[in-house]
Amino acid sequence: MQDKLFSVIRKLKADYLEVRLDESQSSRLVFRGERLEEAGRTASSGGCVRALVKGGWGFASFNSPDRLEESAGLAVEQASHVGKGKSEFSPAGAVVDSVEAEYKKNPLEVTLSAKKSLLDEYNRIMLDTAGIQTTSVGYGDIRKKIIFASSDGTYIEQSRIDLNLRLAAIASRDGDVQQVGLSIGSKGDFSTVEGLHEKVRGIAQRAVAMLSAPEVRGGTYTVVLDPVLAGVFVHEAFGHLSEADHIYENPQMREIMVLGRRFGGQHLNIVDGAAVPGLRGSYRYDDEGTPAGKTHLIKEGVLTSRLHSRETAAKMGEKPTGNARAINYGYPPIVRMTNTYIEPGSTTFQEMIAGIKEGVYAREWYGGTTSLEMFTFSAGEAYMIRDGKVAEMIRPVVLSGNVFTTLHNIDAIGNDLDMNQGGGCGKAGQSPLPVSNGSPHIRIQNCLVGGK
């Protein structure tokens, strides 16, 4: 394969050229209430070629292996059509490597029947909880092998296994419908979705309790986020903003995101990196052949670095960080996060809520999105904080803010870092990409909460 790809690459004239071949097998199981709705298997194979000519890009993807040469020619032709200037692309030495899939308990060695039995148990627990109307349960795993070759002389084979479980308990009374979900993911360890029975019972009970919970009054509050929701917050509120493709061609954004700018207090440290081992966003090489890194985006409150592809790095005169990722062969790599987290501080949870007269304690996640400047993210579970204590449960809240002020408003960072592996990130039509994010508990002053 190596020789074949290099012979295609050598024949063509481009400033840079890469070929990615991608092969995967996946299986999934879906329940709705009592019914198993889907037991299905998918096999997928395809490839793509991306070419850079005089600063212009061409990209061609295909399903059939015999289309490789023609697609490569097409990618170069399209790039030539676009390119009118000079290519800027960080140089890289040739790498030849092969990375086997890591796994602890390989989900592919667990029979479909055993997977189904486990999901049956979880589903039963939820359906047997008084007040639960219905459930939804979805499990999927995928094994993927990616072959990458580029005009740098790089040839890398990487395999990975990813799995994901999503559960939702839906309670209903008098036309009112409330749901609570749980989402768990892992890079190749089936045991992470085992033994969740008590957690599952908890989400079902919470869904029922939520029917009686009041809605919060909209406005600004002191908000405490648990590690899961704080992880979603750091991903949405800051992570996307540090992706250099939002910045590199925009002079005003470059000014706003100038390295050295203060974004928060001395206690604030934010990191992203695929080289952090064993997490869902971990890998050895990104989809441009750059080795994975670990990037301190914010150090002691100050912007110190950002996430790059080889193009954004070259254009900004910085170093690639190994963050160019593509969801599959149908797309070119773009700048993405990997494992993103706030580093722990020293405050305990009790200290954090002690001085709050009236505030909101928001836990677990439902969703999140960003416009770079503004972000919103929603909790899966929420409580009022009254006189320094966690008080009554309220309906889940949607929080929103402006990144440039909100990071300054974080005034306490906990000592209990935890990573959430259940998320998937979407950008430019490429979704869901396996990522993880995390944080300790954090406290945010003056945070906007939607409500009545």
Next chain:
Amino acid sequence: MEEILDIARRHSDSAEICRVTSVRTPVQFEANRLKQIQTKESVSVALRLVKNGKMGFAQASGHIPAADLVNMALETSEFGYPVDFRFPALGPYEEVAVYDPQVEHIRLDSMVSLGQAVVDAVCANTPGILCEGSISRGTSTFEIAVSGGGRASCRRTNFSISMDGMLVRDGDILYVGDIRSSCRPITDAGPVAGEIIRQLDLARNNASIGSGVMPVIFTPFGVAGSLLAPLISAFNGKTVLDGASPLKEKKGAVIFDSRLCLFDDPTISYQPGSTPFDDEGMPARRNALIDHGKVAQFYYDLHTAALAGSSSTGNGGRSGGMPSPSVHALVIEGGKTSPADMIKDMKEGLIIEQMMGAEQGNILNGDFSGNVLLGFKVEKGEITGRVKDTMVSGNVYQLLKEVLAIGNDGRWIAGYVNTPSIYCPSISVAAK
């Protein structure tokens, strides 16, 4: 396809195979310049088979030996649901125009010029803005065959133009944009550029807004982005069957404003959501979901309909897995009021153009809550400027129970939704 069906037929009671073949060419602009041209080819097949009365399912993209695909489906059939419907006979269908050969002959140069024309017009209006977007043409063929002998296929074209503008001023970021698509070529840059410029002109100044309850106008983009997701969920036959829809006992009841009519309409010529038949080969048809405020009908695929004791409404859709109920193209019938008259009627209120995070509320319950990404303050019948740091939250059923007016400005959003502006009496606003 025939080979797979042959093998499947030998090993099962009945089988159905679908194949989707497509080529798409997006021309992409970034930072006001042509950046990348792509060509994306794809072929995928999906096999459903019934073995011992149970459903098996497998799909593949790219090359796969026919026997492997059949074996994968047979393996899953051991766990599949008991099948309570038959694969349909496939046809006859009424013709719906969704193919225009001209799309396949549009030159890359014309697509580049079209995109550049939008960019140039927007930049001339607002120097310093950065535009990003794509002009895309594509062709796809959907084929379906069943072991009973039926065959059907549909070839369609698509042309779309989408452009977003980002304007950064002193740490303040403004987003504007438009998207249009059709089964026929779009040759005029004017409407997209005009819409973006309209948004820019309204957003020149910022206006402050207080927290409280006030009237609101959802523009067509506002309706599509904020109000439709809860309705799509609530009218889904599967949500109703599971008892998770707030409408489950409301069929036939008038719970919306009597002027409100919502259709799923796949029969309109050259609209990207149109089709003669759904992804299970059932004839697609115009269905009223809301008829003058009344909950008229839920939408079903074959399996869900069988479970619910109903029949397929031609809404079987495939999005990565087995078919499930899905809408083709939602149309809210236009009213009589112009957007200008709605604004004139407002003492103090809000116009919502784009929401961010609206889908993050409890959609099942009809709730939405989000940040107003693009919205305007109205005072004494006039737009005073753009609002920022503003969240709204509400419930679709409360909002649409009695509306003040429905606009005469219906338009297509991305080819899958056609809606006018809707003027509602009250929404909760939380602002900083």
